[in-house]
Amino acid sequence: MSKEDVILEIAHVSKTFYPGSINQIEALKDINLTVRRGEFITLVGGNGAGKSTLLNAISGYFFPDAGSIKVNEKDITFLKEEKRAPYISRVFQDPKMGTAPRMTVQENLSLAYRRGEKRTLKFGTSKEERAFFKEQLATLGLGLENRPSADIGLLSGGQRQSIALLMATLKRPDILLLDEHTAALDPKTAQLVLELTDAKVKEMGLTTIMITHNLQDAIKYGTRTLVLHQGKIVKDYQGREKANLTTEALFAEIQTLAISDLY
Numbered sequence: 001m002s003k004e005d006v007i008l009e010i011a012h013v014s015k016t017f018y019p020g021s022i023n024q025i026e027a028l029k030d031i032n033l034t035v036r037r038g039e040f041i042t043l044v045g046g047n048g049a050g051k052s053t054l055l056n057a058i059s060g061y062f063f064p065d066a067g068s069i070k071v072n073e074k075d076i077t078f079l080k081e082e083k084r085a086p087y088i089s090r091v092f093q094d095p096k097m098g099t100a101p102r103m104t105v106q107e108n109l110s111l112a113y114r115r116g117e118k119r120t121l122k123f124g125t126s127k128e129e130r131a132f133f134k135e136q137l138a139t140l141g142l143g144l145e146n147r148p149s150a151d152i153g154l155l156s157g158g159q160r161q162s163i164a165l166l167m168a169t170l171k172r173p174d175i176l177l178l179d180e181h182t183a184a185l186d187p188k189t190a191q192l193v194l195e196l197t198d199a200k201v202k203e204m205g206l207t208t209i210m211i212t213h214n215l216q217d218a219i220k221y222g223t224r225t226l227v228l229h230q231g232k233i234v235k236d237y238q239g240r241e242k243a244n245l246t247t248e249a250l251f252a253e254i255q256t257l258a259i260s261d262l263y
């Protein structure tokens, strides 16, 4: 793999919560992961396996205790979360987290469009920007391009999550993190948002890491699937092995790990 192919390099990353106490949790144990440009990684594993903690370390929500994280060869291990915004964007499970409720659809998009820029007192949108936002909203297929002045707080969870996805990708991120971003939606809406996600990822060629508990989705959308267990990557399905992976085999793998925990 040439250096140009690598977009994210995680080396020996560990994170322990409540170290030294009886409640000590080793959430990440010596994680090593090299992500190639354009990969769509799906991250699966049981409850408490460390999936969100891994995304938190990548997004800078907290810093790891050990190891390093590089994006495009730049060491971002201890870069503040807001300083990573130009490189990394994230969509959370809760639709409320990705959008500002008391602002309109257009104002939310405008905020996202200024991501990573210095804040100024000037807050307005040009005619060109409004046309661009309208065009982008139309790609969601929800008719929201006709409702730029609607308050985000009044929209449905699916509409909000679609806008959160749009906001996360409006300014092309190097890495898109999806933290169970469809888990709070009803099954039909979840599928729609996933299809939308997949279309955006493909159209923009985005490097993506998605946490999901839906093994079928993990296989369908991921070009590579990682299984996390007790803070470690215990399986890395890619290439031919990924192509041949079935939901049943992945389910059996996770079941075996869960059973091994009992003994």
Ligand SMILES: Nc1ncnc2c1ncn2[C@@H]1O[C@H](COP(=O)(O)OP(=O)(O)OP(=O)(O)O)[C@@H](O)[C@H]1O
Binding pocket: 017, 018, 025, 026, 027, 045, 046, 047, 048, 049, 050, 051, 052, 053, 054
């Ligand atoms: N901020 C935190 N403070 C203390 N403990 C934490 C914190 N974040 C995570 N943990 C603990 O670290 C472990 C890994 O949690 P994490 O949320 O990463 O798991 P997960 O694989 O995302 O699980 P789930 O599928 O249930 O969301 C868990 O035992 C969790 O309780």
